[in-house]
Amino acid sequence: MFANSITMCNFVNDTVNQKPHGADKANKHVMKNILIIGATGQIGSELTMNLRSIYGNGHVVAGYIKGAEPKGELLESGPAEICDITDAQNIADVVRKYKVDTIYNLAALLSVVAEGKPLLAWHIGIGGLWNVLEVARENKCAVFTPSSIGSFGPGTPAYKTPQDTIQRPKTIYGISKVTGELLSDYYYNKYGVDTRSVRFPGLISNVTPPGGGTTDYAVDIYYSAVRGEKFICPIAQGTYMDMMYMPDALNACVQLMEADPTRLVHRNSFNIASMSFEPNQIFEAIREELPGFQMEYQVDPLKQAIASSWPDCLDDMCARNEWDWNPQYDLHSMTVDMLEKLSARL
Numbered sequence: 001m002f003a004n005s006i007t008m009c010n011f012v013n014d015t016v017n018q019k020p021h022g023a024d025k026a027n028k029h030v031m032k033n034i035l036i037i038g039a040t041g042q043i044g045s046e047l048t049m050n051l052r053s054i055y056g057n058g059h060v061v062a063g064y065i066k067g068a069e070p071k072g073e074l075l076e077s078g079p080a081e082i083c084d085i086t087d088a089q090n091i092a093d094v095v096r097k098y099k100v101d102t103i104y105n106l107a108a109l110l111s112v113v114a115e116g117k118p119l120l121a122w123h124i125g126i127g128g129l130w131n132v133l134e135v136a137r138e139n140k141c142a143v144f145t146p147s148s149i150g151s152f153g154p155g156t157p158a159y160k161t162p163q164d165t166i167q168r169p170k171t172i173y174g175i176s177k178v179t180g181e182l183l184s185d186y187y188y189n190k191y192g193v194d195t196r197s198v199r200f201p202g203l204i205s206n207v208t209p210p211g212g213g214t215t216d217y218a219v220d221i222y223y224s225a226v227r228g229e230k231f232i233c234p235i236a237q238g239t240y241m242d243m244m245y246m247p248d249a250l251n252a253c254v255q256l257m258e259a260d261p262t263r264l265v266h267r268n269s270f271n272i273a274s275m276s277f278e279p280n281q282i283f284e285a286i287r288e289e290l291p292g293f294q295m296e297y298q299v300d301p302l303k304q305a306i307a308s309s310w311p312d313c314l315d316d317m318c319a320r321n322e323w324d325w326n327p328q329y330d331l332h333s334m335t336v337d338m339l340e341k342l343s344a345r346l
């Protein structure tokens with residue numbers, strides 16, 4: 001537990017932001033035809049629209065499963081196909097139909113849900129990843145698969161968690177994330193498949209809510225605030241976790257996949273960070289904008305056990321050095337934007 005502030009994990013300094021010679025090559029967009037598996041989920045729904053704005057609507061296929069069909073702009077702005085990560089043939093058919101060269105593999109169960117369905121979490125997280133990697137090997141695709149702060153465990157240094165360190169998570173979510181990192185590196189080393197990944201913190205967005213994660217409280221709190229309700233916080237005061245606003249997370253995906261491969265020392269997976277806070281700090285940040293907002297703690301034992309096993313804040317120097325990671329939002333600017341967007345919508 002730390003007494004210091006939310007900026008404690010801001011490791012930016014002048015030397016790390018200098019680009020090595022030749023780094024500008026990395027700015028060329030080389031992706032042409034992209035498949036997003038899990039396009040209607042928390043990250044996918046925004047990443048699909050973001051990639052369509054960069055590469056053209058017709059070049060980004062929204063892959064979804066039955067029961068999670070795309071709607072509205074997501075459906076109307078570009079191609080969409082059923083793409084079940086547990087069905088390798090289905091993935092291969094979509095990849096060939098659209099001549100896909102880059103796959104964003106976003107299918108996963110979040111940490112709390114996964115604890116209730118460990119076999120399904122593994123089936124999707126690892127069986128599914130294996131399908132994606134095989135299709136990518138056969139069709140020469142690059143692959144992005146998110147890892148997470150959940151890939152670390154209680155034996156990991158919690159403060160300024162290094163890029164390369166102990167990864168012995170206690171959750172099935174974390175176990176599948178570490179395995180996914182290793183399997184992705186294996187496919188790169190053995191077959192040359194261009195696999196890349198980041199370890200996402202808790203992601204905060206005002207578009208599609210997360211479902212069943214440990215960090216969800218940091219999204220839910222904004223909905224309560226805007227609705228004028230008291231927030232019941234399931235995570236104990238003093239529990240620090242890394243968090244990130246979705247626009248920065250989307251930039252991380254695109255920037256890493258566009259990065260010059262000759263600069264990448266690491267691949268699966270990069271620590272990335274932008275802010276770390278504990279519940280009282282996000283509560284106070286909201287109260288600066290909405291002074292009447294109330295919060296009460298009712299700690300959820302499962303969520304708390306998971307949160308306590310995760311790092312307080314990651315050291316993301318390797319991402320900053322190898323592909324110029326440079327997040328834009330802090331807790332204050334994110335809070336102002338979240339409250340403005342949610343107030344307009346709710």
Ligand code: SER
Pocket residue numbers: 110111112147148149150173200201202203212213214215216
């Ligand atoms: N947001 C995820 C979760 O809480 C962690 O990556 O499960």
